[in-house]
Amino acid sequence: MSRAVRRQQGQSPKEPRNDAKRSLSPRSSGGNSGGRETRGARPPAAKRRFRLKAPNWLEEIISELKKVTWPTREETAYLTMVVIIVAVAAGVVLGLVDIFFNWLIDNLLLQ
Numbered sequence: 457m458s459r460a461v462r463r464q465q466g467q468s469p470k471e472p473r474n475d476a477k478r479s480l481s482p483r484s485s486g487g488n489s490g491g492r493e494t495r496g497a498r499p500p501a502a503k504r505r506f507r508l509k510a511p512n513w514l515e516e517i518i519s520e521l522k523k524v525t526w527p528t529r530e531e532t533a534y535l536t537m538v539v540i541i542v543a544v545a546a547g548v549v550l551g552l553v554d555i556f557f558n559w560l561i562d563n564l565l566l567q
Contacts, residue, residue, distance in 0.1 A: 527535070
């Protein structure tokens with residue numbers, strides 16, 4: 457399922473616009489007094505104050521982090537130990553391979 461589809465499912469359904477209900481005269485619709493009504497017009501008395509808002513990408517990051525299933529303390533400790541053991545084992549194997557090739561080069565090619 458795409459991200460856009462999931463977002464739409466999470467949002468509440470919007471009311472369908474009914475343009476037939478709009479009248480041609482602005483006074484009969486109860487809109488602002490005087491002048492022609494336009495889409496998205498705000499009444500002149502409703503001034504918005506400047507409000508600092510987090511950027512959209514930051515809000516999305518926070519919402520995604522809320523969806524994460526975080527591991528428990530025991531799972532974290534266990535997985536940390538697994539990583540340490542695998543890293544040490546890989547280091548030992550690579551060290552042994554390095555020692556073997558050094559011995560091979562010293563005894564076969566340099567003598």
